Amino acid sequence: MVGLEAIRDAARRIEGQVLRTPVARSEGLTQAAGVPVLLKLEHQQTTGAFKLRGATNAVARLGDVAGVTTASTGNHGRALAHAARARGMRAVICMSSLVPDNKVRAIRDLGAEARIIGGSQDEAFLEAQRLEADEGFALIPPFDHPDVIAGQGTLGLEIIEQIPEAAAIAVPLSGGGLLAGVAAAAKAMRPDIRIIGISMERGAAMAASLAAGQPVEVRELPTLADSLGGGIGLQNRLTFPMVRDLMDDLILLTEDEIAAGIRHLALEGHVVEGAAAVGAGAVLAGRLRGPGPLVLIVSGANIDPATHADILRAA
Structure with missing residues (x-):
């Protein structure tokens, strides 16, 4: 397990090299969820993602x-x-x-x-x-590495510092580096906070592995949430057990629900990729209602412009 001390060390190490991203209240999603919904705008990070x-x-x-x-x-x-x-x-x-x-x-x-x-x-x-x-x-693997998890965990530190009253954090889930880090930081400071993982129905490797009780291979399929694709590694050492132990709930979305999240965030002025829109998609689908305040991590902006335009036209 990567702990709070390692995450705080990472925060000091990367200070000045990454942005401290802002938080914005979503009125539309607040109305849909029935509790305050706050967006952690990590898609504004220097490289467009957490x-x-x-x-x-x-x-x-x-x-x-x-x-x-x-x-x-x-x-x-x-x-x-x-x-x-x-x-x-x-x-x-x-x-x-x-x-x-x-x-x-x-x-x-x-x-x-x-x-x-x-x-x-x-x-x-x-x-x-x-x-x-x-x-x-x-x-340097994309998720199953202690320094990577600790770095992603700095996002959890920021959320608790910026929104100390947060009751739940919805985290896009793929290999689990983001969820593991955010959950480790947030639950160390707020043991009662809920961590909700959100992924897609098409080829979600972590979801399949959790259901099997061990890391398994899953066929990768095209999805609007393309950055949530990929396996978690059959020799996964860190993120699988951390996600298993720290995540409170898991929601899997259809492609139409992801597209709805992309369109809604575009209306609020946020051009984001599918993975970043899963929290919004879950709220709009009535799958994510709280408790509140509810924080949605808007994880990345790196969507193909033509794909984004097609999704908006299909509304």
Whole structure:
């Protein structure tokens, strides 16, 4: 388990390198939920997603290495590329063919090498492992790593500092790094706070693993919440047990419910990707009602513009 001390250390380590993102009240979602709904606007982070926190913390703790590598559905890769460039390090980001082109381009724009490997996150991860074993790269996984979890946990610290009366936090759930970190921080300071994981019905690996009682492989499927795709790793050491022990509830959304969340947040002035809209989608679908105040983590803005336009037109 990654604890509060490690998360506070991470907060001191990354201070000045990541943004302290704002909080905004959503009147529309408050009306739908029947309790105050507050949005933690992490999509305004420098690289457009919360992943910069964990990547920056992990890179800051590295010694002398040939470079850094990872497997990513896009946002962690972009964050790692940003953190590596800040330290003058080489970065090779391995991704599957399911990663949207806009996320691949953003990684290359930061000077990193983007390698497209196979049709799943697990296949891409094998290439990252090869780079670690054969070429001396530091492999920084997107979630199952103590420094990454601690970095993501700084978001939980901020939420409790900004909204001390929060009764529940809804967290987009994929590999579990964000939920594990946020829950570890929030529950250490507020043991009564509820942590609600939200993912998609199509290929949610953590949900399938929790149901099986152990990490399992799940076929990756195209989804509007593309950054929630990918496996959790059959050798998962940290995020699976932390999510299992710290999460109070789990909600899985249909594609139509995710799209509704994207459209609603756009009406409130927030252009976000599918993963960032799952909290809003759950509220609008009547699946998430409280307790309140309810905090929704709006996790990322990196949606393909054409996809976003199509979703808005389909309303």
